[in-house]
Amino acid sequence: MKISEMIEKLNLKILTGDFEDCDVKFGYVSDMLSDVMGHAPSESALITILAHENVIAVAMLRDISIIILANNRMPDKKTIEKSCDENIIIGVTQLSAFETAGILYNNGVSGKYE
Amino acid sequence: MDRKYIIEGGNFSEAGFASSDVKKLLKKLGLPTNIIKKVAIAMYEAEINVVAHAYRGEMEFKIVPGQIRVTVQDEGPGIPDVELAFTEGFSTASSKVREMGFGAGMGLPNIKRNTDEISLHTEVEKGTKLSFIINFT
Ligand SMILES: Nc1ncnc2c1ncn2[C@@H]1O[C@H](COP(=O)(O)OP(=O)(O)OP(=O)(O)O)[C@@H](O)[C@H]1O
Ligand SMILES: [Mg+2]
Numbered sequence: 001m002k003i004s005e006m007i008e009k010l011n012l013k014i015l016t017g018d019f020e021d022c023d024v025k026f027g028y029v030s031d032m033l034s035d036v037m038g039h040a041p042s043e044s045a046l047i048t049i050l051a052h053e054n055v056i057a058v059a060m061l062r063d064i065s066i067i068i069l070a071n072n073r074m075p076d077k078k079t080i081e082k083s084c085d086e087n088i089i090i091g092v093t094q095l096s097a098f099e100t101a102g103i104l105y106n107n108g109v110s111g112k113y114e
Numbered sequence: 115m116d117r118k119y120i121i122e123g124g125n126f127s128e129a130g131f132a133s134s135d136v137k138k139l140l141k142k143l144g145l146p147t148n149i150i151k152k153v154a155i156a157m158y159e160a161e162i163n164v165v166a167h168a169y170r171g172e173m174e175f176k177i178v179p180g181q182i183r184v185t186v187q188d189e190g191p192g193i194p195d196v197e198l199a200f201t202e203g204f205s206t207a208s209s210k211v212r213e214m215g216f217g218a219g220m221g222l223p224n225i226k227r228n229t230d231e232i233s234l235h236t237e238v239e240k241g242t243k244l245s246f247i248i249n250f251t
Contacts, residue, residue: 038227
């Protein structure tokens, strides 16, 4: 699923400026960082409600392409800056993590477990 | 190629610096992605454990032919039951730490799963020394 399709289908607001419209094949949902660390596939979409800077460190270390913040969770400025520095896209949606994952799944994003 | 990092207990905004720095170095050196992934996971979890559970610590990173060696030594409460600490799901993380998304009790198991050799020495009320090795060809 392209980032541009996510923007359309999740009504996603991108906070990190310009992005490369890459095709995201895998996804993971978690609010525990060591679970993300241990199991999230690389080059994936991470759906979470954790909106602070530690998420960026984990996403960078695990090569996650896009962080989708569910339930309209807003990161602070520092977190957005850090994300820009590390080339990780952050998008915010009003939808819940459950609904977000469902839409991604229905659009071909799968849950490869690493 | 050695690196040394100071880790401050309780400082979550700096947490992950050592692992990110090493990840960038290994990428530059052209190590295989699966090795970089293992090092990143193990180092991050070790780093976070000092931030979340100890007062201060030092992390040493070394590359020797075929091996990456990491040692993390901290001053802190130590670990009373090491076997229990390595059990997936066991955590003594405070509610403040949990709110930030830590405390799944998966850090030490993640380290074990991603390393080839691991040793942990700990003394209650003094501190903990964790060393691990990741082999590469
Ligand atoms: N450096 C340390 N000093 C003191 N206690 C530690 C240290 N590292 C781990 N522990 C103890 O071992 C437990 C398990 O550690 P582990 O990393 O597996 O989980 P966690 O840190 O609680 O949660 P997570 O890593 O999933 O965010 C901790 O809750 C803590 O009680
Ligand atoms: Mg931990």
